[in-house]
Amino acid sequence: MKVSEKTMRETLSKDIQVSDLVNQRLKDTYEILERGQQASGKKTHRGRNLRVAAAAAAIICCGVPSIVYASVKTGFFEGMFGNTTKKSTDVIHREIDDGKGGSVAVDIPSKEFVPVDDAAAESMIGQWVTETPIVRKIGEHTLTIESFAYDKNGAWMYFTLGREGGVTALKGDMDTNLTKGAYFTDESDFYFHVVCSEEIFGGDNIYIDTEKSTEDLLYCSDYILWSDVLEEGDTPKIVIETYPCTRGELYEMSETEQREAAIETETIELSDKGPIPVHSIDMGENGYLEYSPVSIGVDMSKGMGLTGDEIEDPYYMKRLEIVYKDGSSYIVSDKEACIENSGYVMGAGKWYKTAFNRVVDTDEIAEIIVNDVRFPAE
């Protein structure tokens, strides 16, 4: 086909006819949204229930299967495991301060985010995701834990933190998303962390959705991994500490002054749903691991050829890959290729734990490869 650049521009820019099917679908959608506004009685109503209504109406009115899946946990699935507002990144080369007046070159691994299928996620983990938000006013900030889920390896907490005039307690941006996650500032007059018991705390990485977030309201995806093995009866809780001053001022106090400071502590149970079940692959001394659709824990003392301190050193996790039955794979981590497609990783004793940044269909796993060790899934 011969065409000039001018003709190409003219042809591609011309209007084309939208099909009757699409026009009708759009018309139905507008009507549903309009009814949703009216039914709520207030013009400010938005959100998840409209998607439920639209999905139902699409099936009833149009009589065709619709991929519009309605879930009250859509925010959780998308925030924790999707890619609508998360941007995949290539390896980033950076020079950072080495603390000695010079700089050192570091490579920030590439990170890939993929779309999440709400329906599939709901079927795989939905019954263990909380639906009732936990809301706490902490000083001038409002913490809303929208949804929470956990398993033996870790937990996933989707929350917002708001303050009129701008959030000052938590600092996070694209930079922290690439590195160690959002952090509490010295200006904050509170702090919270997730625990499972007095001995088991959650190490975490808070990812800020920079597209959805505004100065007054941060949307946060918190990937949490447990510091130790959960015992029967261990359940996740959030511990909120509220201070009479800022954290910066608290740190400048003496230990005695800190002990005497009027710190208020509130502990809140995070879930009544129980843990997401994990599968295990036990190859005896040749290897052992446990995984769920959203996490994996590998016993590095078995089958990896490691001894002594090496077992507890995350450095020795070189490659972690999940291979599916159709031949495709999810490369969770590859140190040589500088890939880290996870929400958070942590070495906890002999356990190397990873919180996935996507939902994995465990029924479709053929094998899991850890370094050179292959774990066939049943």
Added chain:
Amino acid sequence: MDALLVKRAQRNDMDAFVALMEKHKIGLYKVAKSYLRSEEDVADVMQDTVLSAYEHIRELKNASYFKTWLTRILINHCKNLMRQQKRCIVSDEAAKTSETVPDDDREFYALVGELPEDYRMIFLLYYGEGFHTNEIAQIMELNENTVKSRLKRGREKLRQVLCY
């Protein structure tokens, strides 16, 4: 004009929201048709895009960025659907004319089908929808230099069939 409608839509003016969607409907339709074969799939992603836009329009900080933002939502929905259905863009199929294609539009579909797969969307957004390279970079989550080089390479590839 978009900016005014966006501001009104952000204040829950449904008429303004519908006007915005209708204004951009054809552009979105062209992009969706370049990804998806099935008209029902196109209807699904268009509906999903409207719903997503409705849910999130208040989070759009810069009203002049609306068309870029909306197009990106659509493309993400197209890609999501394709992943779910594990379909690939079938360039030859997209080019085939059929009795359901209006006569006036055959040239458009034929040209879209001719464009190499790697460059199709960039060409459509650049030549068809008038986006700048930095906007295309944001829509397709690419580096702007990548967009520019693909435009250049795409033109070079087509040089044998382009006449000036």
